[in-house]
Amino acid sequence: MLFKQLFEPESSTYTYLLACEDTKQAILIDPVASEIETYLDLLEQHGLSLVYSLDTHVHADHVTGAKLLKERAGSKAVLHRNSGVPCGDILVTDGCLLRIGSIEVEARYTPGHTNACTSYVVDNMVFTGDALLIDGCGRTDFQEGDAGTLYDSIHNQLFSLPDDTVVYPGHDYKGRTHSSIGHEREFNARLGHKQTREDFIELMKHLDLPYPAKIDVALPANKACGNVDADCKK
Template identity: 60%
Template sequence: MIFRQLFETETSTYTYLIGCERTRRAVLIDPVASEMDDYIQLLQALNLELIYTLETHVHADHITASGLLREKTGSKSVVHRDAGALCADLLVTDSVLLQVGDLEFEVRHTPGHTSGCVSYVMSDRVFTGDALLIGGSGRTDFQQGDAGQLYDSIINKLFSLPPDTLVYPGHDYQGYTVSTIKQEMAKNARLGSGKSREDFIAIMQDLKLAYPRFIDKALPANRSCGLAVE
């Protein structure tokens, strides 16, 4: 497997390139429009054909590159059917399997940060988007957010994975790059050490976070796969 973890500094967004060594087919998870040229150069340098862009949700903090990459490479955009992005080529649901060469991705619907959030599970790792972060979780105070639903998603769909499963989040603001399910179950400040659903809801209600800086531009753009900015 070919694997690259890429980082966009303005919004602290992680994008993941995963490729099949045998077929040279690849996916990008949560690509950012401003990094488009870098993706194209990396794909060319590694001799990879981009098959899918996999969105973990419709983002409020950056504009996706999925539409631009579709125009440039012929890749197909994958989004959950509840995400509100009918521009996508594939509207997936829970338990859908995506095959890319020898690589397999299982879609797990993990709503709560937004109603259309998914995580992508591979044999040894999971890409959790903004549902489960390293030491934390996505916020639940806008865009169909629901703290109780997010708790249920993480406990039932993510903490049920094998303990040594690698956790690759959609963002990190502290310089962390990877965790494990075992570590998050033990040490996550919002969910770890057996915190209850009520504990988590109370924590999320008390965060008092600022209004997302780019949401008014990013949301309408991302509902059009990054191609229409209102």
């Protein structure tokens, strides 16, 4: 399997390229619109055909590259069915499987940061989007966020994976590239140390985070698969 972790610095977003080296079929997880040329160059460099672009949720901090990739690489946009994105080509539910060559991608529904968050498991790796971050988690104060739901999602869908499962998050702001389920279950600042559900809900209630800087542009664009001409409404 070919694997590349890519980084968009303005929003500190990680995008992941995975490809079957036999069939040359590929997927991109959480592509960013501004980085399209980088993705297309990588695909050409390795002789890959992009089959799917997977968004872990409807992002509020950057515009997805799904629309541009569909137009220029012929890929299909994949999101959870609760995303409210009518232009999605494939709307997954919990347990859905996608295949590219010998690679199997399992969708695990992990709502709480948003109502449509989905993590993707590939072999001993899990791509958690904004649900589980390294030493943290996604905020729960907008886009149908709910702290109790997020706690349940992480414990039931992610912390139930083997300890050595490698965690690849949607963002990191300190230069860290990956972690492990065992490490996060034990040491995550918000969820580790046997943190109770009630304590987690109380902690998330008092984060006092600023309004997301790009949400008024990114959210309507992403509900249209990355169409920046979509009406921008608060």
